[in-house]
Amino acid sequence: MAPASFQNAYPRELLAGDGLASANALLGAQLVRNDASGVRVGRIVELEAYRGPDDKASHARFGRTSRSAVMFGPPGHAYVYLVYGMYDCLNVVIEPSGRAAALLVRSVEPLEGVDLMRHAREEWAVGRAGGRGSSSDGAAWAAAARQRVAALPAARLASGPGLVCAAFSVGRDDGGADLCDAASPLHLELAAPGDPAFEREFGPRIGIGYAPEPWLGKPWRVWVAGNPAVSGPRTRR
DNA sequence: TCAAGGATCCGCT
DNA sequence: GCGGATCCTTGAA
Numbered sequence: 001m002a003p004a005s006f007q008n009a010y011p012r013e014l015l016a017g018d019g020l021a022s023a024n025a026l027l028g029a030q031l032v033r034n035d036a037s038g039v040r041v042g043r044i045v046e047l048e049a050y051r052g053p054d055d056k057a058s059h060a061r062f063g064r065t066s067r068s069a070v071m072f073g074p075p076g077h078a079y080v081y082l083v084y085g086m087y088d089c090l091n092v093v094i095e096p097s098g099r100a101a102a103l104l105v106r107s108v109e110p111l112e113g114v115d116l117m118r119h120a121r122e123e124w125a126v127g128r129a130g131g132r133g134s135s136s137d138g139a140a141w142a143a144a145a146r147q148r149v150a151a152l153p154a155a156r157l158a159s160g161p162g163l164v165c166a167a168f169s170v171g172r173d174d175g176g177a178d179l180c181d182a183a184s185p186l187h188l189e190l191a192a193p194g195d196p197a198f199e200r201e202f203g204p205r206i207g208i209g210y211a212p213e214p215w216l217g218k219p220w221r222v223w224v225a226g227n228p229a230v231s232g233p234r235t236r237r
Numbered sequence: 238t239c240a241a242g243g244a245t246c247c248g249c250t
Numbered sequence: 251g252c253g254g255a256t257c258c259t260t261g262a263a
Contacts, residue, residue, distance in 0.1 A: 048258070057258070059245095067245065085242030087259050104258055128241090128260090148261085162259050207258050 010188035012180040015075040015094045019051045019101045022075075022094040023222050027200060030189040031108055033168045040113035040120075040168055042158055043191070046106040046223040046230045048205045050091070052099055057211035057218075060100035071100045076180035076188075080165070080172045086128065087162030090170050092179055092188070106206075106221075108158040109229040110167070117157045117167040121149045124166035155228040163231075199225040206231075 014025045027047055033040040050058035059068045059081065070079040071093055079091040079102050091102035110117050125145035158167040165171070170186060179188045202219040209216070223230045 050258075059258080062246065065246080081258085082242095082244055083257060084259050085244070085257085087242095089258060091258085106258085125261095145261095160259070205258070210257075 008190040008192075009182035010076070010180050010190055012074075012076040015092065015180070016096055019049045019094055019103070020220065023047050023049045023103050023220070024200065026092065026103060026188070027222055027224065028191045028195065028198060030111070030191060031105065031164075031168065032187050032189055033113075033170070033185065034187075035169070035185045037119075037169075038113055038116050040116050041111045041189075042108035042117075042164075042168070043111055043195070044105055044107075045109045045227045047221070048104040048106055049094075049101070049220040049222075050104060050205075051101045051220070052095070055101075055211075056215045057205060057208035058100070058102075060102075064100070068100065070176050071102050073097055073176075076178060078170075078174050078177040078179055078186065080170060080175040082172065083162075088165040088171055089161040090165055090168075090174075104161060105164050106161045107223070107227075107229050107231045108164050108167070109224075109227060110154045110157050114154045114157065118149060118152070118154075120169050121152070121157055121163070121166050122146045125149055153228070159229045160231040198227070201225045 010029060015022045026044060029044050031042050031044055053060045060071055064072050067081060070077055074097045075094050077093045079093050080088055083089055090105045093102050095101040126142040158164045174186050177186050178184050181187055200222055203221050204217050204219060205221045
């Protein structure tokens with residue numbers, strides 16, 4: 001059965017205004033990956049806003065660089081970067097050209113294509129296994145990694161910025177992709193009309209300890225209250 | 238609690 | 251141009 005999606009391409013104007021308004025609007029929207037392997041759809045349940053060169057937690061704090069150039073472009077495009085050497089993170093560019101703001105997609109609740117996401121997570125985990133040590137039991141390690149992923153509840157398949165990219169096969173090749181174009185293999189869609197209502201919660205962003213106040217404490221992280229797919233701060237693990 | 242991993246940036250020459 | 255520090259994380263121990 002064809003998904004009810006592909007008709008509700010996300011309106012770019014919802015991303016062109018104030019960053020926090022964009023974050024509020026995007027929470028609950030759908031992330032869609034449509035490629036040769038099939039269709040994967042998830043609901044965005046956690047976001048963080050990074051708001052321009054003045055925001056000392058944002059990559060834009062260095063000004064325009066080759067890495068962050070996409071963020072300085074028009075809203076609705078994907079900004080994908082590598083962090084800690086091994087994790088890709090997906091951001092949605094917001095605010096008008098030249099403002100260099102973006103929303104980091106931290107968590108997604110799987111809706112369709114859960115098996116594809118699980119398979120992608122397995123492949124990703126096995127890929128990581130290859131880089132670990134020199135052990136001759138690499139195959140065993142990979143098998144164990146597959147087993148761990150297989151045991152995960154669906155809600156944990158994309159509950160973290162690196163995991164979102166793993167589950168949706170997002171890489172830096174996707175950087176610059178137009179997420180407001182329904183024909184794009186990776187794009188956003190409005191929430192389905194029948195989606196349940198939810199409450200929003202706000203708090204400080206995660207992993208930006210290097211940033212000074214007031215940026216450190218800005219409540220620019222927003223998530224769906226009580227949703228099991230929300231990653232939350234590490235201290236909750 | 239800690240190691241893994243590599244792109245990116247800054248400061249220095 | 252080069253070298254070192256840093257980093258929007260994760261999973262294993």
